[in-house]
Amino acid sequence: MPRRALDNxxxxxxxxxxxxxxxxxxxxxxxxxxRSDSHAAVITRGTLYNTVAALAEAGWVASQGQERSGNRPERTVYALTRAGHxxxxxxxxxxxxxxxxxxxxFLGAVTYLGALGPAGAEEALVERARRLRQRTAADEERLADALxxxxxxxxxxxxxxxxxxxxAEAAWIDSAVGDIRAGSLTWPSDATTAPAPTGP
Structure with a gap:
């Protein structure tokens, strides 16, 4: 198993x-x-199985035998070893x-915020803040319920x-939107929008 699997x-x-x-x-x-939206987006079955195999090869986890549930195939159960701990x-x-x-x-996108132009940037940031606050409210409720x-x-x-x-991100967005509206975050006159696409 390549060593880089342990860097995942x-x-x-x-x-x-x-x-x-x-x-x-x-x-x-x-x-x-x-548990995690980010994990849900990036973890595949193959990646996880390869990672577990690499952990076993490194001696960080060890098989504890097979487990079967109903008609499902047997699955190998792993435990953390002292070295893994x-x-x-x-x-x-x-x-x-x-x-x-x-x-x-988001950081990558903000780097090129200027390509949207002032109106486009304001609209996109306002929409992000709205969605962010919706998600935050739901997360706050789940956390309160858990506690x-x-x-x-x-x-x-x-x-x-x-x-x-x-x-913190929502607060920064509010500040940036306020600066756009106040004119303190300005666009160069020759770079307010992306160039129109050219056809053949």
Missing amino acids: PIVLAVLGLLLEQNSHPHQMLSELRQ DELVRRLDAQIRDPRREFSR AAGVPRLHVIEAEYALSLAR
Whole structure:
């Protein structure tokens, strides 16, 4: 198994799931997709199975035998090894300490905001803020329900962090929209919109 499989961002998530309980890859995939929109978008069955195989080869997880549910095929259940626990702790510590710049789709788009022109940029930003606040309200309700149900705050700390980021982004968008409307965020006169497409 190529060493680069151990550099996949989902390695940390898989090790973390196995810290909570032993699991088979199908169950891991379902749990990761349920917990995170970003995981749901990028994790495929093949990627997860390859990652688990790499973790087993590295000695970070170990098979605990087969499990069968109903008429479904047998599935291999994995557990975190001591070496896997140590690797999880090492990676967590490094990633929490290091405020590495992480590229996002929104950051990439904002880089070229000027191509939309003032009116287009304002309209797009206002729409993003509206959708962001809708999602944030739903996430706040889910978090409140979880806490009210007795889920320990430490177990949903990532939801608190995600909400904090969403609120900060919405505040920045409001500020940028206000600057566009006030004329303090200006466009060069020769670069207000993207050039019209040219046909054959």
